[in-house]
Amino acid sequence: KAGVTQTPRYLIKTRGQQVTLSCSPISGHRSVSWYQQTPGQGLQFLFEYFSETQRNKGNFPGRFSGRQFSNSRSEMNVSTLELGDSALYLCASRDVNTEAFFGQGTRLTVV
Amino acid sequence: DQQVKQNSPSLSVQEGRISILNCDYTNSMFDYFLWYKKYPAEGPTFLISISSIKDKNEDGRFTVFLNKSAKHLSLHIVPSQPGDSAVYFCAASAESGTASKLTFGTGTRLQVTL
Numbered sequence: 001k002a003g004v005t006q007t008p009r010y011l012i013k014t015r016g017q018q019v020t021l022s023c024s025p026i027s028g029h030r031s032v033s034w035y036q037q038t039p040g041q042g043l044q045f046l047f048e049y050f051s052e053t054q055r056n057k058g059n060f061p062g063r064f065s066g067r068q069f070s071n072s073r074s075e076m077n078v079s080t081l082e083l084g085d086s087a088l089y090l091c092a093s094r095d096v097n098t099e100a101f102f103g104q105g106t107r108l109t110v111v
Numbered sequence: 112d113q114q115v116k117q118n119s120p121s122l123s124v125q126e127g128r129i130s131i132l133n134c135d136y137t138n139s140m141f142d143y144f145l146w147y148k149k150y151p152a153e154g155p156t157f158l159i160s161i162s163s164i165k166d167k168n169e170d171g172r173f174t175v176f177l178n179k180s181a182k183h184l185s186l187h188i189v190p191s192q193p194g195d196s197a198v199y200f201c202a203a204s205a206e207s208g209t210a211s212k213l214t215f216g217t218g219t220r221l222q223v224t225l
Contacts, residue, residue, distance in 0.1 A: 004154070031211070043155075043200065043215035056212045090154050092213075099145060100210040102154030 002027065004093050004103035012109045018079040021106045025072050025093030031055075032074040033100060034066060037088040049074055081110045114138045115203050117216035124223055130188040132219050134201030137182065141203040145210060146175060146186045148197045149218070155200060159186070162208055191223045 005024040013019050025032050033056075034046040045058040049068035066076045072093075078085055086109050092100040116135045124130045132146075142163040147155035161168040161175045161184070168175050174187045188195055201216040 006154075033211070033213075035213075035215075042217045043202075043213075045212050045214070048211055056206070058212070092154075094210055096209070098210070099157045099160055100213060101157060102147075104152075104154050107152075 004091055004101055006089075006091050006103035006106050008106060009104065010107045010109075012111060013081050015081055015083060015110055017081050018077060019081060019108060021076045021078075021089055021091075021108070023074045023076070023091030023093075023103060025074070025091075026101055029093035029095045029098070029101075030072055031094045031096075032068055032072065033092045033094075034074070034076050035090045035092065035102075036060075037090060037105070038084075038086075043090070046076070078108075083110050086110045112137075113217070114141075115201055115214050115216040117199075117201055117219045119219050120217070121220040121222070124191045124221065126193055126223055126225050127190045130186075130191045130195065130221055130223070132186040132188075132199050132201075132221065134184045134186075134216055135182060136184075136203050138203070138205060138214070139182070140205040141214075143204040143206070143208045143210065144175070144177060144184050145202045145204075145213065146173075147200045147202060147215075148195075149200060150197050158199075160210070188221075191221075193223050193225065196221060196223050 033048040048056040068074045088105045145160040146158040198218045202213040
């Protein structure tokens with residue numbers, strides 16, 4: 001089985017812009033979660049989608065949003081980018097009783 | 112408030128010896144715990160997990176121990192190999208025994224020397 005695929009791998013954006021990141025889960029996995037990793041805060045949970053519905057949300061501002069499609073692929077959007085949004089964004093997929101398997105991440109740099 | 116803590120930022124162990132990585136948590140609602148290994152510029156790789164109804168889980172060279180009364184878990188790697196050199200993250204979940212909404216520790220960098 002192919003693993004979790006995230007695109008793009010690297011991204012540079014300007015403050016105030018918006019960005020969309022994509023995640024394709026492992027085939028058959030219906031849950032997709034997003035995490036942010038920064039040197040200061042470590043790995044933090046953003047949100048989780050299951051069967052196109054958001055089922056869990058972390059403590060991030062409303063500028064961070066996501067969605068999941070019927071094929072379980074997920075996108076994450078960040079609007080009005082700030083310098084502090086520079087981070088490695090990780091997507092993880094799982095099925096009901098499996099562990100969370102992570103993709104390689106998208107490195108976002110906001111300048 | 113750091114609910115999952117890994118108090119040792121780094122650990123150096125000789126090849127062939129045992130590596131012991133520790134993790135403490137404060138949230139008594141956590142019922143599922145996982146260990147991940149991470150290399151730079153890659154996503155975390157799942158290693159081993161344990162449910163709160165168990166106190167030990169073993170998978171090959173990796174064993175995780177859970178002490179609920181002390182709110183402490185540890186990962187033992189025996190024997191340690193140079194390829195084990197990476198950052199190890201402890202993670203916990205309070206979502207009915209699933210790997211959902213994980214709370215991560217800050218990581219311990221393990222270096223296995225020859």
